[in-house]
Amino acid sequence: MRAVVTPEAGAAPEVREVPEPQAAPGRALVRLLAAALNPVDLAIGAGRFYMPVPEAPRVAGVEAVGEVVASAVHAPGTRVWSLEATGRFAEVFSAADDALVPVPDGLDAAMAAAIGVAGLAGWMPVRDRGALVPGETVAVLGAGGIVGQVAIQAALLGGAGRVVALARSDEGLARARVLGAHAVVPLGATDPGAALRAAAPDGVDLIVDTLWGAPLAACLPALRHGGRVVQVGSAAGQSAELVAGPLRGGRIDIRGFSVFSEAHRDIAAAYAALAAAVAGGEVRMDVERVPLRDAPAAWARQASGTRGAKLVLVP
Ligand SMILES: NC(=O)c1ccc[n+]([C@@H]2O[C@H](COP(=O)([O-])OP(=O)(O)OC[C@H]3O[C@@H](n4cnc5c(N)ncnc54)[C@H](OP(=O)(O)O)[C@@H]3O)[C@@H](O)[C@H]2O)c1
Structure with missing residues (x-):
């Protein structure tokens, strides 16, 4: 064979x-x-x-x-x-x-x-590991990829009040818009974290992160108190430099997800x-x-x- x-x-x-x-x-x-x-x-x-x-x-x-x-x-x-x-x-x-x-x-x-x-890596981090509550604001990092595209749709279907898609390429941002993201943020922006805060002024409840690295570090301050990150992939880097204090002060919850686990x-x-x-x-x-x-x-x-x-x- x-x-x-x-x-x-x-x-x-x-x-x-x-x-x-x-x-x-x-x-x-x-x-x-x-x-x-x-x-x-x-x-x-x-x-x-x-x-x-x-x-x-x-x-x-x-x-x-x-x-x-x-x-x-x-x-x-x-x-x-x-x-x-x-x-x-x-x-x-x-x-x-x-x-x-x-x-x-x-x-x-x-x-x-x-x-x-x-599909599961887009779906489960929103619906299961991320425990989305209807009305919450979700940010999808790496929204132009397949996993990110499913995460956008899972969030919308799960009743997210606002979905912000962050992607590197114009094509990725365009795909996210077509899928129904309420706002898109280019990761090439000078400060994608500030752009995310502007796109989600009341704060982000859940980040679905397929990137890790610099994009996640930039976006963490956009989380609300008690906000959650589901770590799915590391397309932008195996390590990320995260400032410790805001994680404690913000009671931030970072959860790993793998289909193998x-x-x-x-x-x-x-x-x-x-x-x-x-x-x-x-x-x-x-x-x-x-x-x-x-x-x-x-x-x-x-x-x-x-x-x-x-x-x-x-x-
Ligand atoms: N934990 C799990 O169980 C699980 C399951 C499946 C996948 N994953 C992981 O999730 C990630 C995405 O998978 P996928 O299937 O969606 O892959 P994909 O369809 O190939 O998409 C990858 C996405 O990552 C973006 N990207 C790559 N390098 C980047 C960088 N340096 N900065 C910003 N964006 C970057 C690409 O952006 P452009 O479109 O702009 O090129 C593309 O949209 C991968 O790391 C994969 O290993 C994890």
Whole structure:
């Protein structure tokens, strides 16, 4: 079968013929229908992911949607979404039975893949980890990216009173406006923190942060007393210089979020809720299907930014 293999840390991925995985206790064999490509795949490939992963060479891919071929638990033909640290970018993959999430009937396979890691990382930090209360003001850092776009929509759907989108590019700001953000702030502004305070004069209750680094440091003073940050990604830097006093004085609450760290039942519930929102037309995601054989080119494109469309590999 064909699979996308990362031969060694930092090397470009290759599409290769590899043996099919063997049946194993507690694991299903799943035939690939669609697999979303994510920044985390590149981080794992480059050897800079924060959780342990198998040694290279390895089959890449943290998530995929497929059809069960063999399992002691799931009926053959059942469509499922799978999340594991590696191994999903293959025509057939092995997946833990108890980690599979059902894909609702009628949901297109590529969309079902797109709403996985990227969708959940936009949805759960607002609705679950961020515990949005209707009427609150939400700021989305990195609003032009896929995660940020879902976060804007999750906040609006959850009843946010005001959503401010912060993005680096004009295209990202334009996408945020189309999705319904009440105000947009360019991160290239001389002082994006001041611009955020002007856009949210009563203060921000919740920051959904896909950037970290300088943008988050600049935006923290815009939080209200008791405000929350959900830390989702670090596209702008692995470290941030945060001034200590205002964190204490403002009773600021910084919460980490990772799809790899959430309980399976919570992931499954959020996936079902997000799938329903997509089916109902309440959440939109642009999806671009790429043949599995073109994965190396898609990988290079993901490295330079998605331009707003989720790249999904299809066999
Ligand atoms: N915690 C989790 O479970 C989880 C899950 C999924 C993703 N993530 C993380 O979330 C982040 C976003 O993922 P994504 O799928 O949305 O990626 P994406 O679609 O590729 O978007 C990345 C966004 O980051 C922006 N960006 C990149 N470097 C920047 C910088 N130096 N300053 C400001 N903006 C910058 C880009 O802005 P432009 O549009 O202007 O280029 C783009 O909008 C990534 O760090 C990813 O690893 C975390």
